[in-house]
Amino acid sequence: MSIRVSALIGAALVLIAQQALAEKKYGPGVSDSEIKVGQTIAYSGPASAYGVLGKTEAAYFKWLNDAKGGINGRKITFISRDDGYSPPKAVENVRSLVEGDEVALIFGVLGTPLNMAIRPYLNKQGVPQLFPAAGSSALNDPEHFHWTMGWQPNLHDEAKFYARSLLAHNPHPKIGILYQNDDFGKDLIAGLKDGLGPDADKMIVSAQSFQPTDPTIDSQMVILQNAGTDALFLFTYAKQAAQAIGKMWDLKWKPETFLHLGAASIGATFKPAGLEKSVGIMTAGFIKDATDPRWANDPDIVAWRAWMKENMPGTDTNDSLTVAGYAVAQTLEQVLRQCGDDLTRENIMKQAANLKNFRLGLLLPGSLINTSPTDYRVVTYVVLQKFNGTSWDEVK
Structure with a gap:
């Protein structure tokens, strides 16, 4: 009798454990149907040329929602606001996105001074500051700023x-x-x-x-x-x-x-x-130049061109910022896919710091993304190249 009771108790404990593992975990900005992602970027002002990054990322997330049903069944709600390349405006936008819109994370903010301005607030609040369009080495300091991770070579x-x-x-x-x-x-x-x-x-x-x-x-x-x-x-x-x-x-x-x-x-x-x-x-x-003849038949560039034609018609495909915006959006997609049903802010950062041999097709051959809890550098592979009047030549 005692053996049977013990077996039943054991089976019940296993069932409870399985249910706990299967339980969905959500932080702010996440539900069964939605993941809110916030951004502040320069659509106006002295760095407005870089606004195409935000436009490309917005188009990518819309396509991801429409063509693939979002990520793990959840649609991306991407809220991107203009800061005119002003650090005080960026801080104001970020506070509004976190406290008003309750986004899960802040993504792709342009410029070192703006990212440095918002970093203290986001780290104090425990909000992921992922993949800024800035290369400061200060944005890859996991020991002191756990919630901030850059993307491009520092x-x-x-x-x-x-x-x-x-x-x-x-x-x-x-x-x-x-x-x-x-x-x-x-x-x-x-x-x-x-x-x-x-x-x-x-x-x-x-x-x-x-x-x-x-x-x-x-x-x-x-x-x-x-x-x-x-x-x-x-x-x-x-x-x-x-x-x-x-x-x-x-x-x-x-x-x-x-x-x-x-x-x-x-x-x-x-x-x-x-x-x-x-x-x-x-x-x-560090990234393929879409104007370079050597990539004319590259499968990833061909796929990107088709995507641009369908999703951003009329946009200048000679602008390498569109390639970068597409690639960095793909990186966030990978992080959120790895999160599965655990979409707490803590797990979003954990997965960002556990990208292993992740290959983005638009990065140069030989480039693999590997992050860890102690090394937040994302893109590290670079080559010296020279502009020839139409495209880039690698300098040997």
């Missing part, structure tokens, strides 16, 4: 990569730097100096700053030329990069030029500057 490593590439063939360069006077620009300068080594300050002959709202950077470019710069680093976003390229052309000045990867867009930077004027510009490539 700025410090990017600039170190440029320094090594330059020194490999020019051990005594005369370096000029045009940089945005905020955490974004300063992080790149720190990485560059780290890569140049102990003689960095001797090599840098001039460093000229600007504010994002400055109407022009012409005077800074003249100073950099007059300093004898033969290696120029443009630590800028698209607007100032286009202005700098145009001014170099006017000055008949052609230093070896390295451009921050976030501004290395044919559509957003080189076309406004002039394709002919942009020949020879170098950057750290």
